[in-house]
Amino acid sequence: MSADEFQKKEGYFIQGLWYPRVTSICQIKNKPALYYFYAQAENYEEADLKKNQAAAEGTMIHHILEKIIIGDGFVVPEQYLGIKKAFDDFIKNHAFHSRKEWLERRVKHSNHRYSGTFDILAEVDGELAIVDLKSSASIYRDYRLQTAAYLSAVNEEPWLLDENGNKYLIPNEVTKRYVLRINQKRICEKCGVTMKLRSMGNKIEANKNSNGCQHGWGEILGEWELKEFDQPEVDFQAFINAKGLWEWENQEILGRIGYL
Numbered sequence: 655m656s657a658d659e660f661q662k663k664e665g666y667f668i669q670g671l672w673y674p675r676v677t678s679i680c681q682i683k684n685k686p687a688l689y690y691f692y693a694q695a696e697n698y699e700e701a702d703l704k705k706n707q708a709a710a711e712g713t714m715i716h717h718i719l720e721k722i723i724i725g726d727g728f729v730v731p732e733q734y735l736g737i738k739k740a741f742d743d744f745i746k747n748h749a750f751h752s753r754k755e756w757l758e759r760r761v762k763h764s765n766h767r768y769s770g771t772f773d774i775l776a777e778v779d780g781e782l783a784i785v786d787l788k789s790s791a792s793i794y795r796d797y798r799l800q801t802a803a804y805l806s807a808v809n810e811e812p813w814l815l816d817e818n819g820n821k822y823l824i825p826n827e828v829t830k831r832y833v834l835r836i837n838q839k840r841i842c843e844k845c846g847v848t849m850k851l852r853s854m855g856n857k858i859e860a861n862k863n864s865n866g867c868q869h870g871w872g873e874i875l876g877e878w879e880l881k882e883f884d885q886p887e888v889d890f891q892a893f894i895n896a897k898g899l900w901e902w903e904n905q906e907i908l909g910r911i912g913y914l
Contacts, residue, residue, distance in 0.1 A: 660907050668815065673769035674767075674913070679803075682896050683796060685796065707853045715737055716787055735838075737876060739874075741836060743876060749777070756774060756775035757773070758773065759816065760816070762815070775808070785833075792835075793879060799896060801833065803890065832881060834878065837878075841872050844867050846861070901913075
């Protein structure tokens, strides 16, 4: 890989300086769930196709939720109505406020020399928080590193950057970090088993009552889970350790581009 390709793939240029991105750094950590997913597939190509389908679906869900938050009259596609139902239920249970300027914004940490783009900055139950949207099957421990990096960066340099380099000042210290996991499902009206709806393939949850059932699926429903992470200092140190390993792994090319 050329230096230009590496810089484009692994980071951002901000005001003429290159910073590695948070998600690239976090890739250095071992991911047992991902390895298990690949091991369960019939072959690598099938697993890679499903992985790409899941990523595309995640991007669409991000887009839908951002449009809902902005409130510009966006019509949610019928196949994603469960996502809207899930978010509507979430905001019935939590005080939530965000704005267009707080969505998909880039932050940087000049001291530790990294950058990243978080999903949402919002007031959640009265406190300013980083909210990372996920459409994964579970909330994984790995997400602690990513959110800790964003939280530290946004409080170190309280400016949000858009793709044109425009700055938006953050009004207060960001004190919380969450993962908001949102998915959609259908429930069998005969046996009560749940089917998770995914573009990579629907998955019926195991249930002893569903054996032999000729399922009759009900309407599309939403499901959501809000997870707050504690101990940001511990997680941030783990992220810095991961960054050191990432720098070691890419030492040669980072030296060529002048980062090390």
